[in-house]
Amino acid sequence: MSKIRMGMVGGGQGAFIGAVHRIAANIDGQIELVCGAFASNAEKSKASGQALFLPQDRVYGDYQTMFEQEAQLPADQRMQFVAIVTPNHMHYPVAKAALEAGFHVLSDKPATLNLDEVKSLKKIVEQTGLLYGLTHTYSGYPLVKHAQQMVANGEIGQVRKVMVEYIQGWLSEQESADNKQASWRTDPARSGISGCMGDIGSHAAHLAEYICGKQITHVCAELSTFVEGRRLDDDGIVLLKMQDGVKGTLQASQISAGEENNLTIRIYGEKAGLEWRQQEPNSLMVKPLSGAMQILRTGLVNSQNALDSTRTPAGHPEGYLEAFANIYKNFAVAVGDFAQGKSIDPRVYDFPSIDDGVRGMAIVQSFVDSSNTETKWFDIKPLLTD
Secondary structure, X not given: OOOEEEEEEEOOOOOHHHHHHHHHHHOOOOEEEXXXXXXXXXXXXXXXXXXXXXXXXXXXXXXXXXXXXXXXXXXXXXXXXXXXXXXXXXXXXXXXXXXXXXXXXEEOOOOOOOHHHHHHHHHHHHHHOOOEEEOOHHHHOHHHHHHHHHHHOOOOOOXXXXXXXXXXXXXXXXXXXXXXXXXXXXXXXXXXXXXXXXXXXXXXXXXXXXXXXXXXXXXXXXXXXXXXXOOOOOEEEEEEEEXXXXXXXXXXXXXXXXXXXXXXXXXXXXXXXXXXXXXXXXXXXXXXXXXXXXXXXXXXXXXXXXXXXXXXXXXXXXOHHHXXXXXXXXXXXXXXXXHOOOOOOHHHHXXXXXXXXXXXXXXXXXXXXXXXXXXXXXXXXXXXXX
């Protein structure tokens, strides 16, 4: 028995999300960071590796060298999977190279820069037979998993309506050139065809599909860019049609001044409604058609997925890092079982897969395509004229 060995591409000094991934991977003690290519600059990568106390010979100047040299190490020493925490435009080439070198992949979302790339990546995953996971973090919260189970068990009846929103305010002003997090997210060459919807709207869409167990089939979207000079959307509103007649709305914004990470989802069935907020993640509101509203709490629910995803006694707050860690924990179990020759179904192991990556990119593309048409709007002005 040994820890699952992880490498990392990206996430060097000054990168917010890299540290989040490393903390999440370390929480349950099942994963060990053994190597990395932490920056496109070799010296910066080296400095980042030193700060993480990695051996000098396991810190690489580029990901190609890392995959080549790691593959030459004995099987009980080389990394088993790579975490990709780069800007979006590097997700595909790094994942492709890793899979072709024989390594499993756990990537920050979105899976790739565009839809063509993710379709190509899916073929590579299928050809290699290796594992691919995607960090749609919010599906890792215990009460999100409990809500999913309630819906699946029919406890709220047939789902009718879904309302999901992810509202931020951090891009309300023009980003400065030295703001690393903002500069690449608003650059089409590095972020892709969408800004706000690609960054956080995709999370909202995944959360809606994950809890409801229904896929989005049609969209009617309007994306907006409020900050002058910005090249990608920073706000959007979408009408949704989902399987089995479910209707919904999705809103995402990064220019709602004063908001932090206000991700909220409401699901309404024939018998009851559910409401969960990321800013108060340990509470799930259950609103029956008749009777008093209930508030379910993390650690006090009985669905197995929720209990398996909870680490502390009830009343001790768990949040974003622990939700992130649940993705890593489930993926690590899958990597270990894969090494034992077991067949891996990501749905059973409960981590987002390449199929979620394909759907995510298709949904973002549909948002952009819908927003670029005018035929969806009904003009009331003719009704007001004689």
